[in-house]
Amino acid sequence: MKKPSLITAITLFLFGIVLHFPFPDRTPFGTRIFSVVGIPAYSNTETETGLHYVGLTALFCLVISLMIFYYLLPKWRGRVIFSLILIFLFVPTALISSYQSMFATGINGIVYHKEWSNCLYELNEIEMVAEIECVIPLENKGRTDVTFELEMVERFFSKDDLKTYSLLQSQTIKLYRQQKKVIRIEGTFNMSGEEAYYYYSESSGIDIILKEESGKERML
Incomplete structure (x- = not known):
């Protein structure tokens, strides 16, 4: 050898x-x-x-x-x-x-079950209001409780792609040690002033960003 x-x-x-x-x-x-x-x-x-x-x-x-x-x-x-x-x-x-x-503390202890994530976008054509609901399954496997900001990131593959679930504002989330939680984020948006919009869209495998107050981030 x-x-x-x-x-x-x-x-x-x-x-x-x-x-x-x-x-x-x-x-x-x-x-x-x-x-x-x-x-x-x-x-x-x-x-x-x-x-x-x-x-x-x-x-x-x-x-x-x-x-x-x-x-x-x-x-x-x-x-x-x-x-x-x-x-x-x-x-x-x-x-x-x-x-x-x-060993992990803070957002390093967060596990994101991405395969179970989902976002649904539907347009109420009568009222011209888009209704959006997202489901984000998270688990804190770390040694400490953690509070963080959750932001959903939408990828655009062409200039004609339009925003759907990324219209939702980021949310402040708290997870206790060893806690599993399905985060539900909902919102309605008036689309009457928009030139282009979708009538329906459903997405899974949502990209998210976790942000701690200290400035630390994880892209999941």
Whole structure:
């Protein structure tokens, strides 16, 4: 076994994990690293769509490291490769969950169950009033109670896209330690003076920003 090659494989593997580590924001930690060195994280930076350079780099590091391990460890290559893939996929999430339960304070302890989030926008054509309701499931797994401001962020993929749930004002939320809560945010808006508007819209997987009074933010 060649020690330099083994060190290279371990380094690439760990760097790949760091790049795709999904904390503290919704985007991988590698996005921050790319931003610091001036490299775009996406091919379309305005909408954060297209090729995801952070993900591709993390995948490249994983593949190269697995190839090196494959040739360095012929007797255990199957078990080693399988184990490393499991580590790459599941250990970051397990580490985050453990950190939030044991050490996290403030908004770092907040878990957002994004897959259950939903926003419904309906226009009352008679009164020309838009009725909006959003459901945001949150859980405070941290060690302390936390008060924060919750803002919903709407992505626009073309100049013709119109605001729906982002019309709602940010809300101040308090979650007690270990509390689970479904946040409901509602509002009505007069659309009679608008030139363009939707009649109906439904969205899920809502992007949100949590803001503490200290100025700390998390984008989830």
